[in-house]
Amino acid sequence: MTTEQRPGDDVADTSAPGVRRNRPGQRQSEIAEYVVQHGSISANELAEMFHVSQMTVHRDLDELERRGVVRRYRGGVSAQASSVFESNVAYRLRAxxxxxxxxxxxxxxxxxxxxxxxxxxxxxxxxxxxxxxxxxxxxxxxxxxxxxxxxxxxxxxxxxxxxxxxxxxxxxxxxxxxxxxxxxxxxxxxxxxxxxxxxxxxxxxxxxxxxxxxxxxxxxxxxxxxxxxxxxxxxxxxxxxxxxxxxxxxxxxxxxxxxxxxxxxxxxxxxxx
Missing domain, CATH: 3.40.50.1360 (Rossmann fold)
Known part of the structure; x- marks a missing residue:
């Protein structure tokens, strides 16, 4: 880690095969697409999948929840409906x-x-x-x-x-x-x-x-x-x-x-x- 990098910064391990440099907008779009396709996933799995810190993942999920794409639950995120949350239209189009x-x-x-x-x-x-x-x-x-x-x-x-x-x-x-x-x-x-x-x-x-x-x-x-x-x-x-x-x-x-x-x-x- 360089002196300019801090824990939670948007940094990807680009040396890993097949891993692209993670920009927040691109990563959030890919997270949204994954959750819409699969229904739900844990924050830990997302951090490993995108090679970023837990702090970065939680910032991404906060933004996606603000936009109504997903709903948060303890330890993860879901696009599935609950009694108080209607699924985003992108999820409903697939279901x-x-x-x-x-x-x-x-x-x-x-x-x-x-x-x-x-x-x-x-x-x-x-x-x-x-x-x-x-x-x-x-x-x-x-x-x-x-x-x-x-x-x-x-x-x-x-x-x-x-x-x-x-x-x-x-x-x-x-x-x-x-x-x-x-x-x-x-x-x-x-x-x-x-x-x-x-x-x-x-x-x-x-x-x-x-x-x-x-x-x-x-x-x-x-x-x-x-x-x-x-x-x-x-x-x-x-x-x-x-x-x-x-x-x-x-x-x-x-x-x-x-x-x-x-x-x-x-x-x-x-x-x-």
Whole structure:
């Protein structure tokens, strides 16, 4: 160590085979990518992987947590959701792809040309958006930037973007302006998802998301909630709405029988696809 280097400085052992010089921005991006792919990892493992000190790793993780990419826990970091933490959109885009695709295919059968359809900012409804091109003419309303980019310029789709304050963690627009825009509309169908379903209620970790989704349900003649098996039997911090507020719950074939029984007992219409 030279006199200019101190413990915790951003220094890499570049003599090691395959190890590149670690710049903080590059390293943080690679840490984020790893956590998004693998779900969670300890700080010790990250320090060894990137050939930096524990102090440097903790600074990186503090910055990634500040940006909403990961959540910290004692000794490590995770991109997975908890009852109070919603996963970053990058993690959600990778998770449960097969189940999302199956639910999207079923949801598509519920849409007819000429409808006005609202999609929330979930990665589940993004899969449905990929299937809309041949259902035109169609009006699609959404606050999810990924869906907006996907449908921009698609022939036959009239696209209405819901504005508001941009939330990087969700890659969507939220807040009072978004809610007011939703309240000014009346749509044929809403397709939405959420983080958790337990008993007769849907839940979400963040109150801003809850308020937007409630406004969407109120603005739709018919609402469809798309939730894969990993979200059933779980609760989150905020109660979003009773399942009686939606017309149909769409889940996948891995849904636990006790969760399906609970919906039947509460007279909730559902389909497992």
């Amino acid at each position: 449960g792809r097969d189940a999302k695709a199956a639910m999207a295919r079923h949801a598509r059968t519920l849409i007819e040309p000429g409808m006005a359809v609202m999609l929330d900012d979930s990665t589940t409804t993004l899969e449905l958006a990929r299937l809309l091109e041949d259902l035109t003419p169609l009006t699609v309303i959404t606050n999810f930037l990924e869906t907006i980019k996907l449908l921009t310029g698609v022939r036959g789709i009239r696209l209405i973007a819901l504005g508001g304050e941009y939330a990087p963690t969700h890659d969507s627009f939220l807040g009072v302006p978004c809610i007011e825009a939703i309240e000014a509309l009346r749509v044929d169908m809403l397709f939405a998802s959420t983080s958790a379903v337990s008993g007769n209620y849907a839940y979400h970790q963040e109150q801003e998301i809850v308020l937007v989704k409630r406004a969407m349900i109120a603005a739709a003649r018919r609402s469809v909630l798309m939730v894969d098996h990993t979200k059933l039997g779980k609760a989150a911090l905020h109660r979003l709405a009773p399942l009686s507020d939606v017309d149909l719950v769409v889940t996948d074939t891995k849904a636990p029988e006790d969760a399906l029984l609970e919906m039947r007992e509460n007279a909730v219409a559902y389909v497992a696809v």
